Amino acid sequence: MKIIVGGADLSNAVMKVSKAISVRTTNEILEGIKLSVKGDNLTLIATDMEIAIEKTVMCDTYVEGDALIPGKIFTEFSKKLENEDQVEIETEENGRIKITYGSSEVKFAALPVDEFPVVKKDLRDxxxxxxxxxxxxxxxxxxxxxxxxxxxxxxxxxxxxxxxxxxxxxxxxxxxxxxxxxxxxxxxxxxxxxxxxxxxxxxxxxxxxxxxxxxxxxxxxxxxxxxxxxxxxxxxxxxxxxxxxQLIPTEFVTTVRVGRTSLLNSLERALVVAKENNNLVKLDIKENCITVFANTESGNVNESVTVNFEGKDMSIAFNSKFLCDALKAVGDEFVNMYFINNISPLIIKPYSGEEYLYLILPMKINSQV
Amino acid sequence: MKIIVGGADLSNAVMKVSKAISVRTTNEILEGIKLSVKGDNLTLIATDMEIAIEKTVMCDTYVEGDALIPGKIFTEFSKKLENEDQVEIETEENGRIKITYGSSEVKFAALPVDEFPVVKKDLRDxxxxxxxxxxxxxxxxxxxxxxxxxxxxxxxxxxxxxxxxxxxxxxxxxxxxxxxxxxxxxxxxxxxxxxxxxxxxxxxxxxxxxxxxxxxxxxxxxxxxxxxxxxxxxxxxxxxxxxxxQLIPTEFVTTVRVGRTSLLNSLERALVVAKENNNLVKLDIKENCITVFANTESGNVNESVTVNFEGKDMSIAFNSKFLCDALKAVGDEFVNMYFINNISPLIIKPYSGEEYLYLILPMKINSQV
Structure with a gap:
């Protein structure tokens, strides 16, 4: 193969497909990026047998053909060609791939292109x-x-x-x-x-x-x-x-509506202290208030968050990190929290709409907390 | 001590002084941040005995005094107080430091403040x-x-x-x-x-x-x-x-003027390949042109850079990374390079002015290159 391609096009395409280069493999074929030239198209593809990424760019073609180039170094090198107007890529008879830009050039040892796996992509079901x-x-x-x-x-x-x-x-x-x-x-x-x-x-x-x-x-x-x-x-x-x-309960004992960011801020502060104890925080849920406790050797946090409350009082413990993840994902101003008891799942939903549901199992309450 | 301070002021001050907290020490005193309250001032200081950073912020003072608080966790926690209008900090008789914000609080175990080193800072020489x-x-x-x-x-x-x-x-x-x-x-x-x-x-x-x-x-x-x-x-x-x-030579055999970014780009590309051989690149310097070579198992780079040239031809090898560092630091459009021979230092200066000088020793040229 022999082509001329724009440096920015090449660099961009290589960057995209490089995400599919296999990183933990003993098979050097999967560490390569395959270049295929047909008509005015240069197609690059990489695969680690789990994912494959393919990108086609326009090129000036002198000789059609295929080549397999070591992916990691080619990716790093291509980044530094993005300001070149014209990059010439040519396979040599000695099994090398020559890349010429301006009055400079680099040669890489080609990998055996015939061993590169065929990626089926004309899906249609x-x-x-x-x-x-x-x-x-x-x-x-x-x-x-x-x-x-x-x-x-x-x-x-x-x-x-x-x-x-x-x-x-x-x-x-x-x-x-x-x-x-x-x-x-x-x-x-x-x-x-x-x-x-x-x-x-x-x-x-x-x-x-x-x-x-x-x-x-x-x-x-x-x-x-x-x-x-x-x-x-x-x-x-x-x-x-x-x-x-069938994992998602539908009947609850206690329902709480709470400002998302105020609970999130409290849980994140509690997490600073709770980190050394598996992120365990205890929530005491009562009329109008959730109290968040974290007690470890580092310190003792005691946070109060105002809530709307309906149902029975409850003491329940969670991995604070997982609660924070949920509150970040919900993204509404207020969230609803649905409790059953301290060994059953908690359900968190946005206050408005049914587009999201998060379920989390409680942790066992440690007598220390 | 007992004070009220703005959350943003506190968070900012803690962040600044935390850079001086000792990280690799067996002395827990140096892992602390010392708080000192006098008049309307809260002064925070941390030191690892090499550097010390001190920052003073305004506060409402109820009781003056000192306290030493574990630095790492206090820093992390303070970040999450920056949106609080008022943060109250109070030492308790049981050796704890209580921090209250809104209707929440956290307590940290205080360190023995008397053991914190005195940092001399009224320098005047x-x-x-x-x-x-x-x-x-x-x-x-x-x-x-x-x-x-x-x-x-x-x-x-x-x-x-x-x-x-x-x-x-x-x-x-x-x-x-x-x-x-x-x-x-x-x-x-x-x-x-x-x-x-x-x-x-x-x-x-x-x-x-x-x-x-x-x-x-x-x-x-x-x-x-x-x-x-x-x-x-x-x-x-x-x-x-x-x-x-006395390390800086003043007489040279060959002088080259070159566009800084074009040489830098070439050296950075060569470095991609040279990495596996101690970053070694060879420069061939001739009338009007520097050729940059890097040859390793990964590939072979051959870059040409146009230059203004005066003196003798020369072949010389360098750690490409160190040359790149110099060209980044110079920051002029053109640089002058002054060579003696391939075992003597190279001097790099900006084309204009005398504000910068970089000296680099060559590497021994490997017969392979």
């Missing part, structure tokens, strides 16, 4: 479309609840389920569950996949145009989407997701 | 004053050349020397030397100290008003300065600094 800003919101509200634990691999992903015109996303680890809902723009029908949390993280990084739609396409165990000419493909998690609906 | 922006520039151009090696402790500091109305700062490690000069605003006379690099780093972080003056005061082995009500004191390094002037 099921689709749905959603606004980019809605996808960003729904991922931001759930993905942090996915498990990072290998013991139940299925929970390392988010459930994405479309029914009618509503997308429901769910993340669960052992202790908490987050569920977010959003209206979608269109769908080919019902849709149900489990997307690895890491893939969702990379997908949201590609989203730059809030008001534009993005289309998910799935077939068998693969999911594909395209953002601004960048094609993103991920393997889906296979197996049965937890029956999350 | 020698002084000079310089614009903050000039100090920032002179430090930025030299401090990165200070040694980090314990074998010659004196080189872990910058020489600051005032002669007439010129401040000269010098940093030296084993391989390179940076010297920067600036006109000062006033001085009590000649001035010569060696300031630890770490202290200079902390001092520049305090500088926020470019056009205001800052005054250095030294007495014996201490240096003090005050920025916007924050008093900074540092121990000085004692001993004889290297006779740096």
């Amino acid at each position: 099921k689709t749905f479309s959603i606004l980019q800003k809605d996808l960003k919101e729904i991922v931001g509200r759930t993905v942090f609840c996915c498990s990072t634990n290998e013991s139940r691999p299925i929970l390392k992903g988010c459930l994405f389920e479309v029914t009618g015109d509503i997308l429901t996303a769910v993340g669960i680890d052992g202790v908490r569950l987050a569920m977010a809902k959003k209206k979608i723009k269109s769908a080919s029908g019902d849709f149900k996949v489990i997307i690895p949390a890491r893939a969702l993280g990379e997908i949201t990084r590609l989203l730059e145009k809030d008001e534009e739609e993005i289309t998910f396409v799935s077939e068998n165990n693969s999911l594909m989407l395209e953002v601004d000419g960048t094609v993103f493909i991920t393997r889906l998690l296979e197996g049965n997701y937890m029956n999350y609906k | 020698k002084t000079f004053s310089i614009l903050q922006k000039d100090l920032k520039e002179i430090v930025g151009r030299t401090v990165f050349c200070c040694s980090t090696n314990e074998s010659r402790p004196i080189l872990k500091g910058c020489l600051f020397e005032v002669t007439g109305d010129i401040l000269t700062a010098v940093g030296i490690d084993g391989v390179r030397l940076a010297m920067a000069k600036k006109k000062i605003k006033s001085a009590s006379g000649d001035f010569k100290v060696i300031i630890p690099a770490r202290a200079l780093g902390e001092i520049t972080r305090l500088l926020e008003k470019d056009e205001e003056e800052i005054t250095f005061v030294s007495e014996n082995n201490s240096l003090m300065l005050e920025v916007d009500g924050t008093v900074f004191i540092t121990r000085l390094l004692e001993g004889n600094y290297m006779n740096y002037k």
